[in-house]
Amino acid sequence: MSAKILFIIDGLGALLSAFLLGVVLVQFENLFGMPKETLYFLAFLPCLFALYDLICYLKVKQNELFFLKGIAIANLLYCCLSILFVKQHYAQLSRLGVAYFSLELVVVVALGSIQLKTALKK
Numbered sequence: 001m002s003a004k005i006l007f008i009i010d011g012l013g014a015l016l017s018a019f020l021l022g023v024v025l026v027q028f029e030n031l032f033g034m035p036k037e038t039l040y041f042l043a044f045l046p047c048l049f050a051l052y053d054l055i056c057y058l059k060v061k062q063n064e065l066f067f068l069k070g071i072a073i074a075n076l077l078y079c080c081l082s083i084l085f086v087k088q089h090y091a092q093l094s095r096l097g098v099a100y101f102s103l104e105l106v107v108v109v110a111l112g113s114i115q116l117k118t119a120l121k122k
Contacts, residue, residue, distance in 0.1 A: 003064035004057060006115050010071055011053030013111065014046035017104065021046070025100070032097035038085050045078055065119045072115035075108050082108075 022043030025032050029039070049071060056067045086093065086101050093101075 001114065001118060003068045003118065006068060006111075006118060007053045007057040007071070010075070010111060010115065011050045011057065013107070014050035014053065017108075018043045018046040018050065020100075031094060032100060033093035034085070034089055034097055034101075035092070038089065042082060042085065045081075049074060049078070068115050069119035072112045072119060075112035075115065079105050079108050079112070 021039050025034060026036050026039050026043075029036055052071055052074070056064070056071070060067050082101060082105060086098070090098075
């Protein structure tokens with residue numbers, strides 16, 4: 001898969017994560033259990049990632065793989081941060097909250113792994 005396609009996929013996924021975390025989960029905080037402040041913080045990071053992806057897609061003409069490696073590492077670090085927040089608020093999380101964050105982790109780790117493998121391949 002090309003770096004350009006991975007930037008698009010990552011950017012769209014980041015926008016979806018930002019919307020789910022910053023709008024949907026906040027509105028239904030009582031159903032998920034994660035505090036609003038944490039959700040807003042977690043939603044802010046994918047906004048930055050989406051901006052990075054857009055800039056890379058539009059402007060980067062050389063060294064695409066270097067920039068792809070950057071977003072891959074950012075995604076994997078985001079997962080580590082998300083795990084820390086889940087551990088910190090685990091007692092408050094509902095099963096639905098645990099399910100949401102588990103699914104998000106699976107998707108983001110998978111994407112980050114594909115990005116990293118692609119970036120390191122060449």
